[in-house]
Amino acid sequence: MRRIVVLVLLIGVVAAACGGSAGGIEVTDVWGRPSPSAATNAAFYMNITNGGDAPDQLVGASSPACSVTELHEMYMKDGGVMGMRPVQGGAVEIAPGATVEFKPGGLHVMCIGITEELKPGTTVPLTLTFEQAGDLQLEVEIRAN
Amino acid sequence: MKRLPIILAVTTALLAGVWFGARALRPYSFHGTIIQSPEPAPDFTLQSASGPVSPSDFRGKVTVLFFGYTFCPDVCPTTLADLAGAMRILGDEADEVQVVFVSVDPDRDTPERLAEYVGSFDPRFVGVTGNEDEVAAVAAVYGIFYEKHEGTPASGYLIDHTASAMVIDREGRLKLVLPFGIGPQDIAADLHELLK
DSSP states (O other): OHHHHHHHHHHHHHHHTTOEEETTEEEEEEEEOOOOTTOOEEEEEEEEEEOSSSOEEEEEEEOTTEEEEEEEEEEEOGGGEEEEEEOGGGOEEEOTTOEEEEOTTSEEEEEEEESSOOOTTOEEEEEEEETTTEEEEEEEEEOOO | OTTHHHHHHHHHHHHHHHHHHHHHHSOOOOSSEEOSSOOBOOOOOEEETTEEEOGGGGBTBEEEEEEEOTTOOSHHHHHHHHHHHHHHHHGGGGGGEEEEEEESOTTTOOHHHHHHHHHTTOTTOEEEBOOHHHHHHHHHHTTOOEEEEOOOTTTOOEEEEEOOEEEEOTTSBEEEEEOTTOOHHHHHHHHHHHHO
């Protein structure tokens, strides 16, 4: 019986490895690309769902793999020109019942000054800080291109 | 009256023939934007880690020009990864494709740094740069816009830039524009069509 409990716990830990939830906020599909040689920056992507009744905000992120971590968004200007800027107000609103996608060409967690090579098939820790839900510890899955 | 089934069969066969014929003749529909009256692609020379590079060096191949910078965390790695994916899908045909990454950040991107960077997506990719004026001139003739703007203290300056890739056909004509984010499958299909 004890073995089964341990096994169930282990499965729970493995299943939670790349996502996590706290206070109605659920984060899934946390990923990044392998870092190209000579690259100094990277981007992390994820889906953030607010299953609670109250609005929440993603206010920050940190990772030992990055010297500095910022919340950025890409935006399209005229003629296919893409610009990048820190998110307005330094926070991303997650409305109740909404899922906000962080994806290439849109929102991303910008990892400035990578401190280690991001290798395909590995994970790096990432902490997302929400105004209401607090800190959420996650693992970023580095996916082969 | 006995002839009716024969007439029907013949009519059906004819209609089917016309339908299949029309399908075969219908032109391929590109995922990128095709340039209807393609002009010769402006030639230029910029520096790679292994010497000068000009689009005209690759006449006979299909050349993809993409403008970006190595500090770029999102659009550039995404596009280079998509182009590398397209190369894998094309298999042997990929040897007829040359991807050239042009840095719009000559201050920070040296030819050596570019070679390392693009090489980790596909060893066949080439990265080039020049001095500020040379890069500006190349971008201008290809209608590529880029502009430095202040980032945060950590990120340093960032560069807004045209995220589409320009494709030059085997004859050296600027033929196709690939918008950002269309993915490796669609890029491979378009390049395959240009290689025919």
